[in-house]
Amino acid sequence: MRAVHPGALVITAATEVDLDAIDEISQHSFKTPWPRQTFVDELARDHARIDLARRGGDVVGYVNYWLVTDEVHLLAIATHPDARRGGVGAALMRHLIDGALARRARLVTLEVRAGNEAARGLYARFGFADIATRRSYYGDDGEDAVVMTLALAPTTGEPGG
Numbered sequence: 001m002r003a004v005h006p007g008a009l010v011i012t013a014a015t016e017v018d019l020d021a022i023d024e025i026s027q028h029s030f031k032t033p034w035p036r037q038t039f040v041d042e043l044a045r046d047h048a049r050i051d052l053a054r055r056g057g058d059v060v061g062y063v064n065y066w067l068v069t070d071e072v073h074l075l076a077i078a079t080h081p082d083a084r085r086g087g088v089g090a091a092l093m094r095h096l097i098d099g100a101l102a103r104r105a106r107l108v109t110l111e112v113r114a115g116n117e118a119a120r121g122l123y124a125r126f127g128f129a130d131i132a133t134r135r136s137y138y139g140d141d142g143e144d145a146v147v148m149t150l151a152l153a154p155t156t157g158e159p160g161g
């Protein structure tokens, strides 16, 4: 595990050279991490994006999302365990929402484990609302998923609606 690095946070699109760093963060962040190949596939999909937060040259977080018509669907966001509670997740969410506004998306959608307090706190901070519960959604342990959405108001450039 790497140490927290001081310095400015820079967010850029991932490429194949970043796959090991993405996979490492994923392995340390999720109960059932995706296979590395899933990230390879995501990088090849036209509608998929993986953007990285770097600090001091190291990858400290990533966000994976899909651009589908006028919606942005968040698949995963993760901060390296050594860098948590330092604003990385918030910076990635701000980046995601700014990008959604720039492409005049109407809605940002996601599913989150009902018991994931850190993620639900992050999403709530950005104005996401709970709209539904999917019972026993997660195949590994049967945990419920909460569906959350953020309505965007592209004409004002601010989250709202």
Ligand SMILES: CC(C)(COP(=O)(O)OP(=O)(O)OC[C@H]1O[C@@H](n2cnc3c(N)ncnc32)[C@H](O)[C@@H]1OP(=O)(O)O)[C@@H](O)C(=O)NCCC(=O)NCCS
Residues within 6 Å of the ligand: 029, 030, 075, 076, 077, 078, 079, 080, 083, 084, 085, 086, 087, 088, 089, 090, 091, 112, 116, 117, 118, 119, 121, 122, 123, 125
């Ligand atoms: C969720 C996650 C991405 C947050 O990343 P982070 O870089 O630690 O988040 P930040 O430091 O930017 O925190 C932003 C806000 O998120 C919320 N938050 C973050 N961690 C939290 C925690 N442990 N408990 C409650 N709220 C939390 C808070 O509202 C926080 O704002 P604050 O610091 O002003 O209180 C991180 O905990 C993580 O990688 N978790 C494992 C992967 C995961 O579950 N991803 C989400 C499902 S895809």
